[in-house]
Amino acid sequence: MPGELTHSLWVATLETLYMTSVATVLVVLAGLPLGVLLVLTDRGGLWERPALHRVLGTLVNVGRSVPFIILMVAIVPLTRLLVGTTIGTTAAIVPLVVAAIPFMGRVVEQGLREVDSGLVEAAIAMGSTHRRVIFRVLIPEALPSLVRGTALVVISLLGYSAMAGAVGGGGLGDLAVKYGYMRFRTDVMLGCLAVLLALVQLVQWLGDGVASRFDHTSPHSGRAHD
Amino acid sequence: MIELRGISKVYRQGGREVSALQDVSLRVDPGEVFGVLGQSGAGKSTLIRCVNLLERPTQGRVRVNGKELLSLNPDELRLARQGIGMIFQHFNLFSSQTVAANVAYPLEVAGLPREQIRARVAELLSLVGLSDKADTYPSRLSGGQKQRVGIARALAPRPRILLSDEATSSLDPETTRSVLALLRDLNRQLGLTILLITHQMEVVKAICDSVAVLEQGRLVEQGKVVELLSRPGSHLHGLCYPPFTTGESAVLRGGQRVELSLSGEHSTRPILSTLARRFDVDAHLLEGSLERVGEARVGRLLFELTGAPDAVSQALAFLREQGLTSEEAAHAW
Secondary structure, three states: OOHHHHHHHHHHHHHHHHHHHHHHHHHHHHHHHHHHHHHHHOOOOOOOOHHHHHHHHHHHHHHHHOOHHHHHHHOHHHHHHHHOOOOOHHHHHHHHHHHHHHHHHHHHHHHHHOOOHHHHHHHHHOOOOHHHHHHHHHHHHHHHHHHHHHHHHHHHHHHHHHHHHHHHHOHHHHHHHHHHHOOOOHHHHHHHHHHHHHHHHHHHHHHHHHHHHHOOOOOOOOOOOO | OEEEEEEEEEEEEOOEEEEEEEEEEEEEOOOOEEEEEOOOOOOHHHHHHHHOOOOOOOEEEEEEOOEEHHHOOHHHHHHHHHOEEEEEOOOOOOOOOOHHHHHHHHHHHOOOOHHHHHHHHHHHHHHOOOHHHOOOOHHHOOHHHHHHHHHHHHHOOOOOEEEEEOOOOOOOHHHHHHHHHHHHHHHHHHOOEEEEEEOOHHHHHHHOOEEEEEEOOEEEEEEEHHHHHOOOOOHHHHHHOOOOOOOHHHOOOOOEEEEEEEEHHHHHOOHHHHHHHHHOOEEEEEEEEEEEEOOEEEEEEEEEEEOOHHHHHHHHHHHHHOOOEOOOOOEOO
């Protein structure tokens, strides 16, 4: 691969990292409260609001069932409103975030539901406020599965970002389509794939590592403090 | 200290109404260990959860520490709950937090300064004998150790009442005994009032002063453990002493089968040798038990009396006079 193209691969990798990391931060910031809300408002939850729960659940399902490529086109007006343009890596972040928030919401919801309801009961019996139950019990107890879930979300974002790139967003997907596919540059295509594969592996490895550090549920897991 | 009046709880399950508790009233006096005995499904869990309003009764009144809990607003209720400790069958320790952090939790809820929390946690861990486990995570502890952490956590904010939800049901007999001994000590040393629910008669006999028997959501009996155990015909007596297994065939000598209930002063008197001396009869032991319940001893005895017919009937009359035989127990074969 000529130096010029190696440089392009490097730039594309940085663009992908930029899109994915900014999107991840925003998705976590929005998905965490969404997931918490899904659990709280459910029947038997700490803040039972069945109507709100149904609305949220439906929104999440709709969001998750729209194919990313369609969603990306459908929210063009929103992207233009927020970023001022619909082309480029920054513009691509908007559909990435919109697409991944419902997914993150479900990941968080599932993680929180796995927390033993006895722990919540104990916390309530000790006079905890709901706020304390959420931040001192539910989230810390669910942390390992929240971390694993976030790794899953980041990996999907990497995939989505390649798609977003293909329609003018830049990044590895863009490079792979423009050079690898349209100009039959198999070496570029393979380069892009190799970088993506490495990124996915890295995220999974980090996710598993961080999660097991927080996991103290079995006698042999986690980091010993004693 | 705890007063439940006319508590009913109805659940709605898929359009059907299921009644978990029906008109339950009970009173736990200060400094008392009160047990609610019942099989699973009898409504014990619901009952104990009504005391700190983890479950809100459909009907009735809940008075704890002089407060009508059902009339409190959410903030007042949270404050009241800090004065009611609770321990659980499955311990319910926070797995993501160390032993010390678990015990510190209710103190944080109470808003104590950091220094005081640290001192109090150390004090509690030494009280339950786990000072060396402060920085360990609960998953590395044995069941008995976990329950001790649960007890330390429940007692951290110095509650005057402890609720125990089958706290020893998932422990082995040895550990059960040591946890019960710890609860007994805490009851005596701190004047802690304990309300416990259990399906184990041993727990009632080991530490309870009073007991209520719950069957299918209704209280069928309530009273002092020793009194109920020494009264044949009480529910508790029936549960504790099922009919003797020694059947008819065991009476081989053509004598008189006699069943005695022993309690109070009777339990310490030399009844059998008195019979032998005064009436010239022999007592052949068939089955029996005598055990300590709190400060008292209760038990029962099945034996066969042989001798001259006159002597035997005089001996029986003597036993009846002493209030020792229950009507249905002594009968001729």
